[in-house]
Each structure stands twice: as C-alpha cells, then as structure tokens.
Amino acid sequence: MTPPAAIEVKAITDTAGVTVPDPLAAPIKSNEIYGRRRKTEKSQWGVAAPANSFNFRHYSYEDKPKAKRWDHRITPEALNRKGNSLKEAAKYLGKSGLISLGGGxxxxxxxxxxxxxLKVPSVGHFTEPETQTSGVILTAGKHDLVQDKSIFDIATAFNYGQGTGSAQLLRWIVEHTEMVHRPQYQDWKCTMSIGSTSALDMAFRMLTRPGDVILSEEYTFSAAVETARPMGVRVAGVSVDEEGLLPSSLNDILSTWDEKIRGARKPFLLYTVPTGQNPTGATQSLERRKAIYALAQKHDLIIIEDEPYYFLQMQPYTGPNTPDVPPPASHAEFLQSLVPSYLSFDTDGRVMRLDSFSKVLAPGSRIGWVTASEQLVSCYQKHADVSTQGPSGISQLVVWKLLDEHWGHEGYLDWLIHIRMAYTQRRDIILAACEKYLPKSIVSWKPPMAGMFHWLKIEYKKHPQASSKTIEELEEQIFLKVIDHGAMIMRGSWFYASHEEEHDALFFRATYAAAPGEKIEEAIRRVGEALRGEFGLEQ
Structure with missing residues (x-):
C-alpha cells in the first residue's frame, strides 16, 4: 500500500528529492512529511545498515544550543564501553560490488x-468490526528491496541489525518525534529500545552506581524500583498531589540533602511519568513541568521522562450524565491539546525521554525509543549493540508496514485520536460507576486526565479495626475482601518508591483499560459492596 493520498511522495521508491524546509517555517503538517524526505540511496536500507537519526530530521537546528556534557554523571562502565566492533564494519556493506566474507x-x-x-484497519475505520469487513491486507515479500517494491523486506528485517533499530523505522520515529516535540537543542538523537522497561534498566546502568539514590514520585512504577534495587540503588519518594510531583517537595529534598544522614551522595537522577502517572493517574500541567525543569537546572538533575501514556491524554471530564466532549477537529488541534513534554522545552539535553508503542499499538511489539542528547544516545546504543541489540526485526517490519507504508503520519494521528476517544469513554464509565456504587464517606478520587489508571483513596482510620491493626494489615484485609467479592484492584503499597519511608495514606489502583464497559461497572459495584462490608456500612 502507498501512503495516504494526501501525501505526494511514495515511500516505495523513496527517491524523490525535495527542498530542505526553512528552519523558521511553521511546523510541518502530518501530510507534508513524506514530501519533505531527503533523497536516499538504496544502500541506506540494506541488511544491518547503520542509521544516524540526524539524517532523518527535517529542520535545521544550527540556531539552537548544544546539549550539556554528562561525563560527570555517566558511569565508568558506560564511558568505557566501545560497542560492537563487528557492527562497525557494516557501514561498508553498501559499497557497490562488494563481496562480503566478513560479518556472520x-x-x-x-x-x-x-x-x-497482515490485515489492518484502513484509516478512519479503526474498530474491530470495521477491520473485519473493510480492513486492508499488507504483504511483505522476502526480496522487496532488491525488486524495488519496498524499502523494507524479510531478507533485511529478519537478519541481524544495528542497536539503533532499522533505518526504515528509525526514520519514521525521528519524523514523529520532530513533529510532536520539536526539540530545542542541536544534537538530539533517537535510538530504538525493546520497550521502556528495558530502556530504564539500561539508563540506570549508564547513570547510577551502587549506593546511589534516585528520585521519583512517592508512588511510582513498581518495575522501576525493582530494577534499581538489585543494582544497589534506592529510590527516594517525592510528595505528589493531583498534578503529580510537587516542586516544593523536590526542592526541599535536594536542598537539605545530608550525605552522612542519608548514606548516599546527593541525587542527580529524577525518574518521572509525567502523563497519566502509574499508579496515581496524575498528569503534570505545563506550569508544573516547567517548575520541575527549573529545579533540575538548579540542582543539575538528569530527568528520565517515561511517557508510555502520553497519547492517552483524554477529553476533559465534565461530570456524570453530561454530553460527551467532541473529538479534536484536526491533527493540529489534537497535538495542541497535549501537555507539552519535557523534551519540547529542554535546552540543556538533560531530558532522556522514553517512548513506546506498547500502550498505543501492542505491548508484544516490544518496540520503543529513546530521545536524548547525542552523548547519552551514543552510550545507550553501544550498550544495546552488545546486549539487547535492536527490537525484533519481525516486529519492526510489521510496525513499519502499518505506520509508514499504510497509515503514514496522518493516519497514525487519526488512530491516536480514535483511542483517545475510546479511553475517554472507558474513563467516564469507571467514574460514573464510582459515583454510583462507592461509599463516598470512606472513598475519594480525582478524575484522571490521561493514562489507564484510577487512584482511590481509602479513609482507613474509619475502619472498625483501625486502632488495633496497622495500615498494611488493613490494606491486605481490604484487598482480600474485594477478591472475595469477585473483583481485583491493586494495593497502593505495591507502588511505594521507598518502603523505608513512612506512609500514612491508603490507596488502591483500578484500571479501566483491561475490561469492557459493562464489566468495569460490575467490578466497581463489587468493590463498593466489599468496602461497605469491610467498614460495617449499610449496603
């Protein structure tokens, strides 16, 4: 399939050269990207072809500052890593007439x-029933590249590749990043990961040493804590409110840090999920993000911006039994409705952004990407070349066929708007169910603006046994009672950034992503029934 009709240059031949865009021009529209691609040689797309994301950018960044150097933060292991010497030879594979007896x-x-x-949805017809009746069959052959049918094929994708991932998909990712975030310094780059959990593991290896402490929300992604712990790295929790991380708490921790009392050097790494935070569902406003970034500059922090839910920002919540807010009227309106990322206003190269297709396409794709300064991306790439390498070539080919050859950037934005509206509907269902079934005398919540999670606060001190049992005992008792009633919600203590710190609040996390609407409502009804029974309230 060719790209959507609004895109003039086809990705199949990929040989049409165009004028380099004016760096001061208005943002490139989604349907203009293909027409602005640079002319390339076929060797760019061959087996294990090296890829430099600089080559795929559309704007000039010469008027922007360069990123800070992070030699004082990067571990000796990462600084000394030389990468895979055998993959260095791959840059010669594109030489005309070369007979290679080198690489394996x-x-x-x-x-x-x-x-x-693959059978996939056509643009604008994204539901499962529509896909079954009007879906499009995409086919990749073994030798499409040699036969000039496509720039990506089985012979290329199913072979060894670079730690960056394939040039074909990397180009699409760079274009997407540039369109959505427009980074504000010269030497930013992208490289692929096998998902953000792996990327986080590698980032910690690059930037922390045993005995270090990193900062995060006081309730955070449990895998982040579990990744850091075996490395001898602890997590210090920063207080949160309905907008997520509190700048005052962050500044207080850093300004009063005492190495002797804390047993660790002052933290310089902040891990945060700014949008639809897991588990609290909180979304940092632009003002909150800028305040935190200013503190990162003040205290010389590197920010790991983990954003799996960035495109699951939903329509405004207007309350139960109110008309639905219509979807964004255009791609421009959709992109403008998103809270700007840390990456979009980072001028120092101190933000390492982790993106993923897991929450917007499929977790099993195991494809994500890292955007950061050239120095940090280079360290990451060298590590990937001798460990994870790139994401599965099969996955890359499947995702590239869908995003580049079929939907294009324009169709992908249509898809993101589609799932935005779907998640808005599910969010509204769980909120309406909570209003209907949960006892508000002991349960409270804030409507989430993004993500998959609904954070429920339980007034545990109103429990009949509050004076005789610990908060942990009450949490387990409530958890098991909900299970007995045929529902499951996650215990808030499973998301503590630090179990060493005192916690005087009881939370549970529910998700509206995993079940259809009628089951979400029934599950919340069962939760309400369990809570009333546990707290001795009338049913």
Whole structure:
C-alpha cells in the first residue's frame, strides 16, 4: 500500500528529492512529511545498515544550543564501553560490488519465510468490526528491496541489525518525534529500545552506581524500583498531589540533602511519568513541568521522562450524565491539546525521554525509543549493540508496514485520536460507576486526565479495626475482601518508591483499560459492596 493520498511522495521508491524546509517555517503538517524526505540511496536500507537519526530530521537546528556534557554523571562502565566492533564494519556493506566474507550474517535463502501478510484497519475505520469487513491486507515479500517494491523486506528485517533499530523505522520515529516535540537543542538523537522497561534498566546502568539514590514520585512504577534495587540503588519518594510531583517537595529534598544522614551522595537522577502517572493517574500541567525543569537546572538533575501514556491524554471530564466532549477537529488541534513534554522545552539535553508503542499499538511489539542528547544516545546504543541489540526485526517490519507504508503520519494521528476517544469513554464509565456504587464517606478520587489508571483513596482510620491493626494489615484485609467479592484492584503499597519511608495514606489502583464497559461497572459495584462490608456500612 502507498501512503495516504494526501501525501505526494511514495515511500516505495523513496527517491524523490525535495527542498530542505526553512528552519523558521511553521511546523510541518502530518501530510507534508513524506514530501519533505531527503533523497536516499538504496544502500541506506540494506541488511544491518547503520542509521544516524540526524539524517532523518527535517529542520535545521544550527540556531539552537548544544546539549550539556554528562561525563560527570555517566558511569565508568558506560564511558568505557566501545560497542560492537563487528557492527562497525557494516557501514561498508553498501559499497557497490562488494563481496562480503566478513560479518556472520546468514543468507536469507535459509530463512523459511517467503512472505508475511497482515490485515489492518484502513484509516478512519479503526474498530474491530470495521477491520473485519473493510480492513486492508499488507504483504511483505522476502526480496522487496532488491525488486524495488519496498524499502523494507524479510531478507533485511529478519537478519541481524544495528542497536539503533532499522533505518526504515528509525526514520519514521525521528519524523514523529520532530513533529510532536520539536526539540530545542542541536544534537538530539533517537535510538530504538525493546520497550521502556528495558530502556530504564539500561539508563540506570549508564547513570547510577551502587549506593546511589534516585528520585521519583512517592508512588511510582513498581518495575522501576525493582530494577534499581538489585543494582544497589534506592529510590527516594517525592510528595505528589493531583498534578503529580510537587516542586516544593523536590526542592526541599535536594536542598537539605545530608550525605552522612542519608548514606548516599546527593541525587542527580529524577525518574518521572509525567502523563497519566502509574499508579496515581496524575498528569503534570505545563506550569508544573516547567517548575520541575527549573529545579533540575538548579540542582543539575538528569530527568528520565517515561511517557508510555502520553497519547492517552483524554477529553476533559465534565461530570456524570453530561454530553460527551467532541473529538479534536484536526491533527493540529489534537497535538495542541497535549501537555507539552519535557523534551519540547529542554535546552540543556538533560531530558532522556522514553517512548513506546506498547500502550498505543501492542505491548508484544516490544518496540520503543529513546530521545536524548547525542552523548547519552551514543552510550545507550553501544550498550544495546552488545546486549539487547535492536527490537525484533519481525516486529519492526510489521510496525513499519502499518505506520509508514499504510497509515503514514496522518493516519497514525487519526488512530491516536480514535483511542483517545475510546479511553475517554472507558474513563467516564469507571467514574460514573464510582459515583454510583462507592461509599463516598470512606472513598475519594480525582478524575484522571490521561493514562489507564484510577487512584482511590481509602479513609482507613474509619475502619472498625483501625486502632488495633496497622495500615498494611488493613490494606491486605481490604484487598482480600474485594477478591472475595469477585473483583481485583491493586494495593497502593505495591507502588511505594521507598518502603523505608513512612506512609500514612491508603490507596488502591483500578484500571479501566483491561475490561469492557459493562464489566468495569460490575467490578466497581463489587468493590463498593466489599468496602461497605469491610467498614460495617449499610449496603
């Protein structure tokens, strides 16, 4: 399939050169990106072809500052890593007439796959029933590149690749990043990951040493804590409110840090999920993000901006039994409705942004990407080349066929608007169910603006056994009571940034992502029934 009709230059041949855009021009529209791509040689797309994301950017960044250097923060392990020397030779594979007896790249004639076919939604017809009746079949052949049918094929994707990921998909990712975030310094780059959990593990290896402390929300993504702990790295929790991280708490921790009392050097790494935070569902406003970034400059922090839910920002919540807010009328309106990322106003290169297709396409794709300064991306790439390498070539080919050859950037934004509205509907269902079934005398909540999670605060001191049991005992008792009633919500203590710190609040996390609307409502009814029974309230 060619890109959408509004896009003039087809990705199949990829040979049409165009004028380099004016760096001071208005933002590139989604349907203009393909027409602005630079002319490329076929060797750019070959097996294990090296890819430099600088080559895929559309704007000039010469008027922007360069990123700070982070030699004082990067670990000796990362600084001393040389990467994979054998992959360095791959840059010569594109030389015309070269016969390679060098790299251990298996011949594609021994790949037992001739073609790969996928049925996917056509643009604007995204539901499962529509896909079944009007979906489009995409096919990748083994030798499409050699036969000039496509720039990505089985022979290329199913072979070894670079730690950056394939040039084909990396180009799409760079264009997407530039369109959405427009970074504000010269030497930013993208490289692919096998998902943000792996990227976070590698970032911690790059930037922390045993005995260090990193900062995060006081309730945070449990895998982040569990990743840091075996490295000998602790997490210090920063207080939160309905907008997430509190700048005053962050500044207080850093300004009063005593290495002797804390047993660790002053933290310089902040891990945050700014949008639809897991588990609290909080979304930092632009003003909140700028205040935190200013503190990062004051205290010389590196910010790991983990954003799996960035495009799950929903329509405003207007209350139960109110008319639905219509979807964004255009791509420009949709992008303008998103809270700007840290990356979009980072001028120092102190933000390491983690993106992923897991929450917007499929978790099993295991494709994400890292955007950061050239220095940090180079360290990450060298590590990937000798560990994870790039994401699965099969996954990359599947995702590229969908996003680049079929939907294009324009169709992908249509898809993101579609899932925005779907998640808005689910969010509204769980909120309406909470209003209907939960006892407000002991349960409170704030409507989430983004993400997948609804954070419920329980007034545990009103429990009949509050004077005789600890908060942890009451939490377990309530959790098991909800299970007995046929529902499950996650215990808030599972998301503590630090179990060493005192916690005087009881929370549970519910999700509206995993079940259809009628089951969400029934689950919340069962939760309400369990809570009334546990607290001795009338049913």
């Amino acid at each position: 790249l298996p011949s594609s004639e021994y790949f037992p796959f001739d073609s790969l076919s």
